[in-house]
Amino acid sequence: MKNKKTLVLGASTKPDRYAFKAITKLVDNGHSVIALGQNTGEVAGIKIYTKNIPLKNIDTVTLYLNPLRQRDYYNYIIETKPKRVIFNPGTENPEFYQLLKSNGIEVEVACTLVLLATNQY
Secondary structure (H helix, E strand, O other): OOOOOEEEEEEOOOOOOHHHHHHHHHHHOOOOEEEEEOOOEEEOOEEEEOOOOOOOOOOEEEEOOOHHHHHHHHHHHHHHOOOEEEEOOOOOOHHHHHHHHHOOOEEEEOOHHHHHHOOOO
């Protein structure tokens, strides 16, 4: 399995949140994870940053932010140049799909946890 460096946007230290579960599963599956959220903390040994940090070689951005909150990150994500952005349930955003596609970034409307569980990540 190939390590896909992943940015989890909307990270949370609350175990009932899907972003928390995704970070844990990504780490369990051997992917390197960078986590960005509203509050600092740590999940599965991964530090959660609250400010945009410079990123390189990101394969995947997985979103756990509603479309309104995503707007603040449009440029950040596009400048990061990931191969793909996964829109998890509840994060669907056609406006952002178009922006990403016009910048050559693949859009995937899926659930990160399901992709990991079915070996499609």
